[in-house]
Amino acid sequence: MAQTKTKGNTDIENQVIITVAGKDKVGIVAGVSNCLAKHNVNIEDIKQTIMQDNFVMMMLCDIGNLKITFKNFKDAMALLGKELGMEIWVQKKDIFDKMHTI
Numbered sequence: 557m558a559q560t561k562t563k564g565n566t567d568i569e570n571q572v573i574i575t576v577a578g579k580d581k582v583g584i585v586a587g588v589s590n591c592l593a594k595h596n597v598n599i600e601d602i603k604q605t606i607m608q609d610n611f612v613m614m615m616l617c618d619i620g621n622l623k624i625t626f627k628n629f630k631d632a633m634a635l636l637g638k639e640l641g642m643e644i645w646v647q648k649k650d651i652f653d654k655m656h657t658i
Contacts, residue, residue, distance in 0.1 A: 570620035571600075571649035574633065578642035580611035588613070588644070591636050595629055596621040611642070616649065 576588055585604070592599060597617050604613035622629055630646045637644030647655075 567620060568650060569648070570618050572597075572617050572619055573647050573649050573652040574615045574617055575645045575647075576611070576613040576615075576637070576642055578611060578637075578640070580606050580609050581641070584611055584640060584642060585613070587636060587640050588615075591632065592617065595632065596623055597629075 574588075574592075576584065578584075589599065597619050598621070599615050599617055601616040602613065603615075604611070606612075619626065619629065624632070626648075633644045633646050
């Protein structure tokens with residue numbers, strides 16, 4: 557059975573969108589990227605902005621080499637969000653795309 561591929565030969569089922577939002581402060585990007593590296597998650601694209609004092613970042617990531625379950629990864633990211641005082645959401649890209657299609 558042929559697998560569906562996207563740019564960079566990443567399987568679509570291995571793509572996730574990670575959203576980080578909250579009050580801007582030092583260490584957000586470092587904390588998130590360190591956690592992703594710890595779990596073998598590759599950042600494929602990243603966008604961030606600061607609106608007044610609010611930090612918002614969205615990342616397209618590849619979880620193809622994840623060594624824990626997807627649920628445990630989502631839980632680890634949510635816990636990191638609490639530690640950083642941020643909200644962190646992890647969604648499969650295909651679900652994210654369907655939610656944002658009219």
